[in-house]
Amino acid sequence: MRRMLYCLFLLLCSSVFAIEMPSKCPFCGQENTIRPIVYGKPGEKMQKAAEEKQIILGGCCVDYPAPSWGCISCEKRERLPLVRFRLVIKDNDAEVAKLEEYIGKGNSWSSYKNIPAGTELVKKDDCFYIIEKDFYDFYQLADAKIDGEFIKVNFTDKDRKRFAELTQKNINRQLAVFVLGEFCCAPVIRCPIEGGQIQVAGYPHDMKYAIDKLLCQPEKKVK
Numbered sequence: 001m002r003r004m005l006y007c008l009f010l011l012l013c014s015s016v017f018a019i020e021m022p023s024k025c026p027f028c029g030q031e032n033t034i035r036p037i038v039y040g041k042p043g044e045k046m047q048k049a050a051e052e053k054q055i056i057l058g059g060c061c062v063d064y065p066a067p068s069w070g071c072i073s074c075e076k077r078e079r080l081p082l083v084r085f086r087l088v089i090k091d092n093d094a095e096v097a098k099l100e101e102y103i104g105k106g107n108s109w110s111s112y113k114n115i116p117a118g119t120e121l122v123k124k125d126d127c128f129y130i131i132e133k134d135f136y137d138f139y140q141l142a143d144a145k146i147d148g149e150f151i152k153v154n155f156t157d158k159d160r161k162r163f164a165e166l167t168q169k170n171i172n173r174q175l176a177v178f179v180l181g182e183f184c185c186a187p188v189i190r191c192p193i194e195g196g197q198i199q200v201a202g203y204p205h206d207m208k209y210a211i212d213k214l215l216c217q218p219e220k221k222v223k
């Protein structure tokens with residue numbers, strides 16, 4: 001019964017959160033190849049949609065956290081969590097200074113290749129950040145809501161501990177916060193955050209609809 005409810009929840013997710021899928025595959029770079037993964041025993045309609053490559057069939061048995069979208073070109077599958085954290089490199093300022101020198105010579109920032117291995121260059125509001133590719137996903141949210149310019153998130157006990165450890169280990173480093181895959185802000189960790197509460201500024205307003213839908217916790221509506 002629980003599994004059935006969960007399948008239903010995922011079905012709801014994949015229809016409601018269509019908006020949270022990236023337009024371009026983050027793995028192979030192809031455009032228009034991302035499709036929602038739909039779980040459960042396929043009926044005629046689902047089968048047809050899968051044959052037409054409108055959806056990807058995920059099967060009946062799912063383990064949490066299950067991927068919510070996949071790429072029909074490279075076949076990678078992923079689930080975007082509400083919040084994901086990645087560390088900004090330690091010497092970001094020095095590296096960004098080199099980048100700015102490069103831009104000063106008339107080059108475009110997007111063609112800059114001189115960043116450390118395993119990192120990615122990200123631009124937000126005219127600031128540059130070189131961010132480690134490793135990420136920390138947090139799926140276990142006790143509650144979350146949009147409050148004006150912020151998204152306020154409360155982790156469950158398990159993720160509260162994980163977040164406390166992550167912040168404890170990385171004092172004085174900048175932690176890049178992503179909401180549904182979009183880079184929002186990169187505050188400096190000044191002390192371990194042990195209460196399991198965070199406020200995220202700079203969330204993408206064009207994704208407010210998707211975030212609102214996600215925050216209304218559709219599993220509670222399943223009867």
Ligand SMILES: [Zn+2]
Nearest residue numbers: 025028071074
């Ligand atoms: Zn791909």
